Amino acid sequence: xxxxxxxxxxxxxxxxxxxxxxxxxxxxxxxxxxxxxxxxxxxxxxxxxxxxxxxxxxxxxxxxxxxxxxxxxxxxxxxxxxxxxxxxxxxxxxxxxxxxxxxxxxxxxxxxxxxxxxxxxxxxxxxxxxxx
Amino acid sequence: xxxxxxxxxxxxxxxxxxxxxxxxxxxxxxxxxxxxxxxxxxxxxxxxxxxxxxxxxxxxxxxxxxxxxxxxxxxxxxxxxxxxxxxxxxxxxxxxxxxxxxxxxxxxxxxxxxxxxxxxxxxxxxxxxxxxxxxxxxxxxxxxxxxxxxxxxxxxxxxxxxxxxxxxxxxxxxxxxxxxxxxxxxxxxxxxxxxxxxxxxxxxxxxxxxxxxxxxxxxxxxxxxxxxxxxxxxxxxxxxxxxxxxxxxxxxxxxxxx
Numbered sequence: 001x002x003x004x005x006x007x008x009x010x011x012x013x014x015x016x017x018x019x020x021x022x023x024x025x026x027x028x029x030x031x032x033x034x035x036x037x038x039x040x041x042x043x044x045x046x047x048x049x050x051x052x053x054x055x056x057x058x059x060x061x062x063x064x065x066x067x068x069x070x071x072x073x074x075x076x077x078x079x080x081x082x083x084x085x086x087x088x089x090x091x092x093x094x095x096x097x098x099x100x101x102x103x104x105x106x107x108x109x110x111x112x113x114x115x116x117x118x119x120x121x122x123x124x125x126x127x128x129x130x131x132x
Numbered sequence: 133x134x135x136x137x138x139x140x141x142x143x144x145x146x147x148x149x150x151x152x153x154x155x156x157x158x159x160x161x162x163x164x165x166x167x168x169x170x171x172x173x174x175x176x177x178x179x180x181x182x183x184x185x186x187x188x189x190x191x192x193x194x195x196x197x198x199x200x201x202x203x204x205x206x207x208x209x210x211x212x213x214x215x216x217x218x219x220x221x222x223x224x225x226x227x228x229x230x231x232x233x234x235x236x237x238x239x240x241x242x243x244x245x246x247x248x249x250x251x252x253x254x255x256x257x258x259x260x261x262x263x264x265x266x267x268x269x270x271x272x273x274x275x276x277x278x279x280x281x282x283x284x285x286x287x288x289x290x291x292x293x294x295x296x297x298x299x300x301x302x303x304x305x306x307x308x309x310x311x312x313x314x315x316x317x318x319x320x321x322x323x324x325x326x327x328x329x330x331x332x333x334x335x336x337x338x339x340x341x342x343x344x345x346x347x348x349x350x351x352x353x354x355x356x357x358x359x360x361x362x363x364x365x366x367x368x369x370x371x372x373x374x375x376x377x378x379x380x381x382x383x384x385x386x387x388x389x390x
Binding site (some may be wrong): 069 | 184
């Protein structure tokens with residue numbers, strides 16, 4: 001009986017280790033993608049950066065930083081609708097971060113300045129926000 | 133066995149406490165440094181291109197005629213500048229606008245042909261009816277006119293620096309007086325809607341450039357021709373105006389989070 005308990009303990013210990021290992025591996029991958037994407041963005045390779053941030057978001061959909069960075073990437077390429085939704089997601093996930101809010105605010109300001117077509121984007125995004 | 137483990141744990145705990153008490157300051161510094169490093173690398177600022185729209189409706193106002201600019205009467209340098217400088221400013225502006233894909237500009241020859249026998253005066257700037265009529269001759273949506281004021285402002289300045297004194301065998305504080313001559317061009321640009329006869333754009337662009345003079349060179353500079361400086365300042369003002377009325381990209385910062 002005692003031996004069975006010991007076996008169960010050992011197995012559960014290894015299982016925990018494996019789970020922790022897998023989880024931390026994912027986190028590292030997300031961080032790696034993010035780091036690489038930031039370097040690409042700094043070099044002006046926005047398509048590459050967006051590809052990496054998309055992968056990061058696929059692995060960890062609740063990663064506010066990845067959503068925010070993805071928004072920056074979209075905005076740099078002029079994909080304003082996608083940028084707004086990415087910024088929104090980031091601010092929803094982490095409402096306390098001032099950087100996400102600054103990015104989102106600047107994007108909205110830019111939309112307002114740029115003209116009438118973008119008013120639709122803003123109204124759509126605010127409706128989405130109200131829905132959430 | 134259990135007692136042994138407990139005593140070992142308590143011993144190591146006590147040792148840690150003692151160590152922390154002894155190296156309190158060092159520990160705090162290390163923790164502070166680690167926190168600072170972690171915080172410092174968290175945010176990266178990147179510039180992204182932002183498209184800035186034109187300040188006028190470029191779909192409506194896509195073709196222009198540029199009339200020669202007039203010198204303002206209050207300009208102090210009126211007598212020294214040749215009359216054709218107004219036409220040169222217009223030519224510079226025409227060139228800048230023609231480079232933009234959104235605009236079509238009536239060329240210099242065509243403008244000269246239609247304007248034969250007409251002399252643009254300062255009073256024309258307020259006469260939108262007459263300018264609109266001219267615009268209809270040109271078959272354009274908007275007509276660009278304006279005035280310029282070119283003047284200089286000279287002030288004595290003192291430059292403080294260090295020089296090596298041979299007598300005192302060390303560097304000493306010294307100063308030098310000079311004349312700072314600032315050339316200023318105030319270019320007023322007006323766009324008139326030919327159909328509605330209304331002013332849709334009226335902005336003044338101030339451009340400056342300064343040069344340092346001794347008393348001798350200052351006297352010579354007063355006599356020297358100033359058209360080159362005026363042309364350079366006109367180019368800058370024309371660029372600023374063109375930038376305002378055409379869509380362009382600007383850099384704006386965004387924050388990437390690590």
